[in-house]
Amino acid sequence: MNHFLYPQYSHGGRNPAQDLLWSVSVRATSTRISIVEALMEEKAPVSINVLCSILQKKAPKISQASVYRTLELLVESGVVSRVNMGQMQNSYEILHGKKHHHHIICSECGDIEDIETCPARSMSDYLAQNSKKFDAIHGHSLEFFGRCKKCA
Numbered sequence: 001m002n003h004f005l006y007p008q009y010s011h012g013g014r015n016p017a018q019d020l021l022w023s024v025s026v027r028a029t030s031t032r033i034s035i036v037e038a039l040m041e042e043k044a045p046v047s048i049n050v051l052c053s054i055l056q057k058k059a060p061k062i063s064q065a066s067v068y069r070t071l072e073l074l075v076e077s078g079v080v081s082r083v084n085m086g087q088m089q090n091s092y093e094i095l096h097g098k099k100h101h102h103h104i105i106c107s108e109c110g111d112i113e114d115i116e117t118c119p120a121r122s123m124s125d126y127l128a129q130n131s132k133k134f135d136a137i138h139g140h141s142l143e144f145f146g147r148c149k150k151c152a
């Protein structure tokens with residue numbers, strides 16, 4: 001077999017989705033690669049419905065159930081972050097290449113803006129110092145809601 005015909009699947013790791021899965025010791029199945037690739041192409045977090053319709057075109061064999069399962073796995077392994085959208089369906093975004101950040105979410109249309117600054121760091125330190133049960137705080141989740149300019 002001529003490996004040069006398939007550079008994207010070579011062991012040198014030229015496929016970024018595959019690399020990412022390897023980096024967290026998750027086996028890179030074709031379903032997982034397709035889902036990671038689809039998420040990598042999105043600039044903003046996407047809901048499962050949107051993700052499924054993207055995948056419908058790219059990889060129609062993937063069932064909705066395996067999209068759910070794969071997302072759970074990717075969230076657990078730290079590759080993907082789940083964004084709590086309040087009243088709306090949760091959304092998902094790839095964490096790779098992104099620093100810890102937060103979102104402002106439009107409660108009308110679901111449009112999302114990344115906020116690069118973390119307003120909760122000092123609060124986290126404060127809580128760790130004053131907690132009775134915890135010595136350290138590893139993370140937090142915090143989203144902001146509003147109405148975007150289009151919906152205002």
Ligand SMILES: [Zn+2]
Nearest residue numbers: 106109148151
């Ligand atoms: Zn809006």
Ligand SMILES: [Zn+2]
Nearest residue numbers: 045093103114
């Ligand atoms: Zn984001």
Ligand SMILES: [Zn+2]
Nearest residue numbers: 118119120121
């Ligand atoms: Zn933060």
